Amino acid sequence: MTNQTFSNGYALLIGIGADLPVTVQDATALHNILIYPGKAAYSKEQVVLLTETSATRLKILAAFDSLIEQVSHNPEATVIVYYSGHGVKINSPDGEKYFLVPYGFKMNNLEDTAISGKEFTEKIEAINARNIMSG
Numbered sequence: 001m002t003n004q005t006f007s008n009g010y011a012l013l014i015g016i017g018a019d020l021p022v023t024v025q026d027a028t029a030l031h032n033i034l035i036y037p038g039k040a041a042y043s044k045e046q047v048v049l050l051t052e053t054s055a056t057r058l059k060i061l062a063a064f065d066s067l068i069e070q071v072s073h074n075p076e077a078t079v080i081v082y083y084s085g086h087g088v089k090i091n092s093p094d095g096e097k098y099f100l101v102p103y104g105f106k107m108n109n110l111e112d113t114a115i116s117g118k119e120f121t122e123k124i125e126a127i128n129a130r131n132i133m134s135g
Contacts, residue, residue, distance in 0.1 A: 008076045009034070009042035010129070012067050014060060015051045016085035016103055023084035024051045030082055046070065055085075057102045057113055064123040077129040088114070 011034055015027025031049040034042040048063050071077040086101045090110065098117035099105075105113040124134055 004041065005037070005043045006041045006078075007043060008074060008130075009040065009046060009078050009080075010067060010071055010074075011042060011047045011080040011082070012063050013047065013049045013080070013082045014055050014085065014102075015049075016055045016101070018052065020085070026084050027051055027082060030080075034080070053103050055103045057105070057115055060102055060115060061119075061123070064126075068123070068126050068128075071127055071129050075128075075130065078131040079127050079129040079133070081124060081127075081132070081134040083120075083135070087117075 011031075013027045013031050013034075015024040017023040027049060028051065031047060034040045034047050035044050048067070050059055050063060067079065067081075071079060083100060088099050088101055088107070088110065090097050090099070097110075099110050099114035100117070100120055101114050110116075124132065
């Protein structure tokens with residue numbers, strides 16, 4: 001068996017939810033499979049796992065920006081973006097809005113403390129990779 005890594009593989013894995021412990025377990029299990037040499041063999045440096053207190057709005061957005069930058073130098077990149085946690089839908093004068101709720105979000109200030117569905121979609125669309133899987 002060789003110790004080669006899948007150098008074109010990148011991942012951002014997010015698991016949040018103290019009341020949903022399986023979210024962190026799922027993100028961690030996926031992380032372990034991706035970096036395991038006998039499975040997917042992604043480089044550890046190219047797989048970011050954010051769970052619970054490390055999965056704040058600012059850290060998630062910074063991880064997206066870092067991923068976008070890394071992938072911009074690799075036209076053969078395969079990217080996995082995985083989010084496991086709560087979301088919320090609100091009604092506004094502009095219609096329904098959807099948010100992913102990171103660690104530390106405030107229900108009375110979603111615009112500044114959560115990640116809007118629009119913002120999440122824009123980050124994924126900014127990833128210039130050959131293959132992108134998100135869920």
